[in-house]
Amino acid sequence: MSSKAASASHPSPLKKFSFAGGFWKRAEDVNRTETIPAVLDFWKETGRIEAIKLAWKPGMPNRPHIFWDSDVVKWIEGAAYSLGRTPDKKLEAEVESICKLYAESQSPDGYINSYYNTIEPEKRFTNLRDNHELYCAGHLFEAAAALYEATGSRTLLDPALKFAALLSKTFGRKPGQRHGCCGHEEIELATVKLYRITGEKWLLDLAAYFVDERGREPNCLEAVEGSHTKAWPLAYYQADKPAREQSEANGHAVRACYFYAGMADIAAETGDKELLEACKRVWDSIVLRRMYITGGIGSTSHGEAFTFDYDLPNEDAYAETCASIALMLFAQRMLLISPESKYADVMERALLNTVMAGVSFDGRAFFYANHLANKPERYSNINVLPGRNPFPPERLKGFGCSCCPPNVARLFASLGLYFQSASGSAVYSHIYGDWDCEFALVGGSVSLSQRSAYPYDGHVATVVKPAKPFSFDLMLRVPGWASKWSVKLNGRRLAKPETVNGYLKISRLWKAGDKVELDLDMQPVAVEGHPSVRFNTGRVAIMRGPLVFCIEEGDNGKDLNDIRIDLSKPLKARFDKALFDGVPVVEGSAFRSKPEDWNKALYKAADAKPKLKRVKFKAIPYNRWANRGAGEMQIWTLRA
């Protein structure tokens, strides 16, 4: 990233980063050994790979779908990241063969799309609003860039660049060019990636065109022929006003955050302050008023969309896995432009809670929607009415619209990009864990070797290993959730550590072996929501460090909503080695109704003081919920 902002930083390439063990290594390993193969299997089963051969004919099964390409190339992107770090001949051959199919499917003028090239080749670019054509192109660009960076392969990159050239010729403001942008953003940030790989300015211009054109008059989305789906209000597509005038996060949450990430990319590349200000406004709109405690966004299933301020229902939460990944993309770009811990806080919140909850512990099943409370009877009784719930609260191996599983795969295959970055004279540690990374700074090269059981433990030891001693700033994030923390340098506690924008800054002449130990207090905390979040009033959620906890029926019995946490008693964390691969659990004291007081009545006069019995409760990390069978679950629990 060649940001114009003076403070901007850039992550070290994935090849320079590795996990040494623990929580994160397991996440990466499960992704590589389970998730990536499982997703490819699902593509093969459902005809998504076959579709690229353009051989489908009416009457055959598995009719190609308008956004199948995006599924497949997101998987390629994930597989590519993985190959760059863990060579795997068989996987590489598989990736190359699929990329060759795409190359072979390319029209002479550069166009690639297995749906249009098979089903209705004459209709290409006629329904940009609904048919995800440039969205598919964008994901193909990202995959091409990732594969090229990982293995040097141009098998997908050359077709991608030729396709990009077609788009550049087709779309724009010059005479004879089409006026248009895509109903589902993605092409913007993806084209910037091609630009960063090639350095070719026309790619940046193309990306900037798509960002700038959106929401201007005449609206680029109104040029639609043969619309297949219903039209939403323009705000649903973030096209109600130009990018620079956007201030409220509206519409489809994934589209919105992909767009905001693209806006931030253009702002970073061009130094466009107006665009960056718009990014900051929509950031606040999301983070201060429209984000679940889990980092989930897009609260309604109806259109997978943002609704209005503070409208964050728990049981009906949509909070699509892809939307939290999109929020991470946006957060990462804001963080790199301006290293403020508030951006990393959200990135981490979304990653550790919604995105990790989006995949099963075994890595082979996925949530599309990430509810914050679950009542199984909604999904499993004779009154289940057809079509009531498109995404029930059990993880599945794939979906008709199966965007989330490959998004999870590419995210976990590229985790290192979110953990660290460096600017000319500063190196940043954003998320903690067992990892090693090399950085090239102005004054020399340095590697950091970090050891921590984070996110389960708050002790973070970072050993600095410069090739030769030189001066730079070591910037360690002080998470927003850490109310207490301390730091030692080479065994000596720093009495008055300096913090800048939520980062602990240690500036010195660093020598190999210098060790910084950060201790973040991880006492469990009860968190409350803004009083305007009508679903959470009178309730608390339990957090410990960056992890949101939940209570499950298996541990706490039915009717979780009847539990009232007693905050006058301590919340106690302990590490449960027997649960999953070992997780922290939080236990505490609470009250519950006495069933014997009810005698089958549905309503009765309330006692002046509720008659309740004292019970214990046990909470587990939300990202591990629904891995022990179906049952009730909830994050926000009444307080006594």
Add this chain to the structure above:
Amino acid sequence: MSSKAASASHPSPLKKFSFAGGFWKRAEDVNRTETIPAVLDFWKETGRIEAIKLAWKPGMPNRPHIFWDSDVVKWIEGAAYSLGRTPDKKLEAEVESICKLYAESQSPDGYINSYYNTIEPEKRFTNLRDNHELYCAGHLFEAAAALYEATGSRTLLDPALKFAALLSKTFGRKPGQRHGCCGHEEIELATVKLYRITGEKWLLDLAAYFVDERGREPNCLEAVEGSHTKAWPLAYYQADKPAREQSEANGHAVRACYFYAGMADIAAETGDKELLEACKRVWDSIVLRRMYITGGIGSTSHGEAFTFDYDLPNEDAYAETCASIALMLFAQRMLLISPESKYADVMERALLNTVMAGVSFDGRAFFYANHLANKPERYSNINVLPGRNPFPPERLKGFGCSCCPPNVARLFASLGLYFQSASGSAVYSHIYGDWDCEFALVGGSVSLSQRSAYPYDGHVATVVKPAKPFSFDLMLRVPGWASKWSVKLNGRRLAKPETVNGYLKISRLWKAGDKVELDLDMQPVAVEGHPSVRFNTGRVAIMRGPLVFCIEEGDNGKDLNDIRIDLSKPLKARFDKALFDGVPVVEGSAFRSKPEDWNKALYKAADAKPKLKRVKFKAIPYNRWANRGAGEMQIWTLRA
């Protein structure tokens, strides 16, 4: 009603009943002067009357719909009740002219249906499951019976009987007969009404056939050709098992309760104990586990259906107005078979809360769904997504599917039928108010003259006026909500009044002018819901007498969910003469968050003890909500 049950009672005919003034008289008057004309206007505007002429041709506006007939004849039924009590030449002429249209539209063999006879005459009786044909027939029978009883007119009765004869010939178990019943019950209870008017046994047999056949193998609903709509599970149609085996209230709530009312009618007429036991089981299923505090039923909009036990969401409540009317019909039949106050309690709860809330104070606008909480932003922001909410929380003059307005009209035009009944030697007062009614008992005739500001006041004075002194039992309901009450006879308090099944029983030789004064305590009460109702835990609803109260934004500010009622302080009722036509309001003390504690944050660590400020709140009767502009509303409020 010629019930075989020894204890059964029957209401005095509407012509013997009148309201003397007050709350109920206003309800009846507004219904007559506003609602009945408004509903007819809507029928005319939308082509529902024109449709009966069978003159619609393709290309013309207002294509007849499969259940339009039911709308019109429900209105006729309501208008007929009104004519029986308040003659009105113009209205009578209007009713007669519409009835003539139906008579003229009748096929030579007796068939009546403006949709089928216009659009696809060859398809009659081919899709009993989806197309509401017998449902429309049933409402026509009810209208015909009501008009005949009210004015003696046979204009609709004769065609109805001819139509019934066609059904009797067509459907049944004899050789050559069709096996079938209707996807939307109504024909069962309606055919019993024709039986009661004519005394002709074949009508009772026809009704019993429809009740008995439902849910047997082969299923009468499976005989469907040309289905237009999606198939639900059989339980949705109460057809998963025979009537006598039903035990859980499932599926479409209106269909269910119309069916249960029909089952109860057959049980009453035949003395079928097995059928009555099934009625009692589904009654318990509704009343103990699936009914809102407002008497609303059918909690989900998806299929307008029951869901599962204790699943009673407030903001998403469906609680269709028609469903609560259907529950009243069922409750009334159970009450007449077995005079227990628990049936009258539910009848009154549904009437005074959901049904009355279903119509505006001015009588000209209607709710279809009756939410128990409202957040206006769900319906009025740029994120309103197409199709999200079929029935927003504002009353409208009519709907595409406009079943509720005429149902309200016929209910309020026949209110007296729910207030009183008599058996051989007992006279019952079920609902109190300013009314007079004549009864024929075994020992002689008697009129009751009751004076009370009920439901706003608990003092009920009943003067007994027998034609000549004779002995009978005066049975006055002691409502389930009345925790304290007392009674005086001719000014002297009865020390040990006898109660039977929730009715105060006074047996004596009654003389004209004997006066009974019942005093029901109407202190406001905070009510709580069963702990398994997950939406209500930690919350209370305020009731005063039979009325459920709610808080509105106009009186209490935004963010009603942030209010915590302090039950250690008294709830105080006062009569607000300036509000509507004068209503009781309930005021009390509560706590609220301090916005200044939040400083824009969406989440923050909870204080061990919540920092709240003390506020006052004001609640109004729920049945008057949304009559003073849009705003938040809620019934279930957090307790401190």
